[in-house]
Amino acid sequence: MTVSNKTMERIMRQDSNLSPYDGFRIGGIGKVLNQIGLNQRKHHIIYKVSSGEFAILIEFTGNVMEMQLIPKEEILEELSRLREKIAVTMKWIHIGTIEVVIKATFKEGIDSEIHLSIMDRRINNLRDGYLGTMIGNLYAGKLMFDIHPRIAYNLADQDFSRVLTLHQDFKEKI
Known part of the structure; x- marks a missing residue:
């Protein structure tokens, strides 16, 4: 201190x-x-479970794609719902668990290998930027993996759009 x-x-x-x-x-x-009046701040802890659904058009399945998992706009929208007195004290977001589920919506049982990874793109060293990786096949139906990064990000970070990204790579064009 x-x-x-x-x-x-x-x-x-x-x-x-x-x-x-x-x-x-x-x-x-x-x-x-x-x-002496220096320990006046009360900590506000707010839990939020967020889920989103992203559709990938079939013509893009042969390419490596990158998706932002936590849009800053979504976080700011949640903060706007709080009382202003509490919202102004929120400076950090803590991420405990991320769960990703992938499934083919256009045809079941497609034999296509897929590589998924969740990365923090702000980290220049690729090895340190990987938070979780999975290799699977859509033939099995749904693919699901969880990671528990237990990391915190400052909301004032200018590079917030690169905080958590999902990279997907279909090994063959469907």
């Missing part, structure tokens, strides 16, 4: 009844910060 000189002076002037071991107990430091 970084503290400015002015804040440090306020802390030092504060008369506290803390023993040398209070800092090691939960609430010891929080008690001091509360006394």
Whole structure:
């Protein structure tokens, strides 16, 4: 924690009844910060389950495609539904789990190998940018995979559109 000189002076002037071991107990430091008015913020945690459906035209199945999984507009829309007092405090989005389901909607049992990967495109090193990968075949019917990245992204990030992308590569044109 970084503290400015002015804040440090306020802390030092504060008369506290803390023993040398209070800092090691939960609430010891929080008690001091509360006394001088620095620990006023309450954390707001909001859970959201989002689902989307993307259709891929059959003529594009022979190409490598990239889709954005979490549009920033969707997040801003959700924030606009919150009370303004809470919405302005939201700076980060935490992503716990992503589930992807792929199925052929035009014909069942198509023998076509597909490679899927979820990436964070902001990371330049491809190995570090991969969050999850799956290789399957549409012949089996539905393909489903889950990843649990447990990562957080700053909403002020200018590169937010590249945060999570789904890459699909059909190995043969259907």
